Amino acid sequence: MKQKSIIIGAGIAGIAAAIRLAVKGYLVDVYEANSYPGGKLSEITLKGYRFDAGPSLFTLPEQVEELFLLAGKNPSDHFEYSKLDVACHYFWEDGKSIKAYGDVNAFAEEVNTKLGEPSENIRKALRSSAYIYEHLAPLFMHRSLHQWNTWVNPQALRSYLKMGKLGIFETMNAANERLFQQDKTVQLFNRYATYNGSNPYETPATLNIIPHLEFNIGAFFPKKGMHDITQSLYQLALDLGVRFHFNAKVEEILVENDQAVGIKVNQNEVKSDLVINNMDMVNAYKTILKKQKQPKKLLEQPKSSSALIFYWGIKKVFPELDLHNILFSDDYKEEFHHIFEKNAIYQDPTVYINITSVHKKDDAPEECMNWFTMINVPNNQGQDWDVLIKEARKNIISKINRILKTDLEPLIEVEQILEPRTIESKTSSANGALYGNSSNNKYAAFLRHANYSSKLKKLYFCGGSVHPGGGIPLCLLSAKIMTELIKK
Structure with missing residues (x-):
């Protein structure tokens, strides 16, 4: 009889864990609070524009391919990507710019x-x-x-x-x-x-x-956009018999005799032989594990930065821009001082613009571009974000106007915003921090939560808030490490 496993969260690590467990012969059920898979690695569509909502840089594609190979499938039949000739285009205020060739x-x-x-x-x-x-x-x-x-x-x-x-x-x-x-x-x-x-x-x-x-x-680009990483792996999981339950917010991890035995969801108890948490570790302990002993030192660690993202549909093509573009601040040190010391946004932020329509033309209407425009900001400490966002938007547009010699505001025909508060509400990331605990000291690598619970048997962890860290490759590796520990 097959053993049952429950995964909390359908982020990219949760999906990868589901695939690996299904290949190992487990019955896998994934419970996701949102109505869609992928967590941060999702997409947005606005009036003819498509945006990859979250992570925009793709490296170590073999981590994705490995999951198809484990399932006995040819990766290129299900997921295609190409290597970038230019990893990023960098701009400075003094007019200098360089292309970071691959x-x-x-x-x-x-x-x-x-x-x-x-x-x-x-x-x-x-x-x-x-x-x-x-x-x-x-x-x-x-x-x-x-x-x-x-x-x-x-x-x-x-x-x-x-x-x-x-x-x-x-x-x-x-x-x-x-x-x-x-x-x-x-x-x-x-x-x-x-x-x-x-x-x-x-x-x-x-x-x-x-x-x-x-x-x-090398840096790469999935031919159907970053969201195809989620979609292709989600389909692979379905093909392997994984069952996904959306709009299903887990209320509690059930524990008996110091062992995880299932979850409580929609007021119902669901038992299993294993429980894997893909939810942000800090928020998991504050909510679904609040009855259990808390790892206080880990929970109190400083959090990483967050992001302020403007998804803009731009009614113009800028031929000088590439897939990845950076408009640098003139005072980088002061920018980070504002983020990590002042919990504020510097008046001259470094602006990142990701434009997938450079490679995937149908992501924007003809003669238009889809701009994923982001700056690094502090995580949510109760700041007046409405004021900060309004001021940051003005500064971002002013910077773009100066460097690209344009008048951007009239070119913006659609806009949606993602900021620390909505990052937290949509992805359960504590304080809206994108990468869990920060890495701002030499011991940071050792201060991440393990991929298993040292207190509760049969409880495991994967995702960007635990070892080895955030970002697509590390999230996929967290699922790999975790399933190897289960084998042991």
Whole structure:
């Protein structure tokens, strides 16, 4: 007789966990509070425009492909993507701009020509990033940090001897200032701290692992948009017999004799042999696990940054813009000081514009573009968001006008906003933080919740708020680590 498992939350990690458990022979039921799967990795349609609502950068596509292979399917029959020739287009207020080409040598020459940074510095930075990845990815990304065999295997022991070279003991900014000659190059590489909602002036240089993913391995784009990651994996889960229950907000994880035995949903008790929580860890303990012993130190950790996103339908095509675009602040350090120290939004924020219609033409009407326009903001601490959003919108449009030499306001024909309060209400992310606890100290990797409960048997965790962290690849890996622990 097959064992039963319940997954709370149909975020991308929850879907991946459902696929892995179904392949292992479990009966899987997924309970989701929203009416749709994917969590943050969803989509919005507005009057002829389509927007990927959440994560917009796609790296490590093999993590998606692996799930199809596990199910005995050819990934390319169900999910297609292509490698980007240009990872991102960067702009500054002084008129300078560069294209971050996917080819490392082309990127190095571009930075040298446009910014005056020696090409070899770029190559050296990316070799260093690859080195960090080589020694830390097997340890931190693919294994549980909460099992002794992670720390005593030969690969881990070799990594201990190289900790000084892995960026543990200095900040990302300090490492980048030491390596690069030009302030703009430092700023460009400091930006990778934002990929998990951190501050480059505080987070360890270990996070310089991220450029390796984007340049040495590559940045990609799903041919049907980012939401196709959700849709293709959701369909795979259905094909494997996974049952999804939408508009089904779990009220409690049922516990008997220190063991998770099921859930309470819609006033009904549903029993199972395993319970997997894909809900944000902090909000899970505050709600569905509120009767259980609380991991206070974890719950009190500072949270990552959040986001303010304007989904704009733009009645014009800007040929100078690519899929990913960054309009940098003139004072990056002050911008992060506002986010993490003042819990406010700097008047000159760095603006990210994602335009999927560059590659997927039907995402916008003819001669139009779909702008996913985002800035990093603090998580929700009770600020007056209505005032902050109004002021930020004005500053964002002013910055775009200056850099692109345009008048944007009359070109905006549709608009929808996502901000920390609605991020929290739609995705149960504590304080609207995008990545759970922040990584603004060198011990942050060790301060994430394990992929299992140390107090309650048969209770497991996956998703961006637990190990190994936030972002699509790490969420998928959290599901992998978690199911491997179940096997053990």
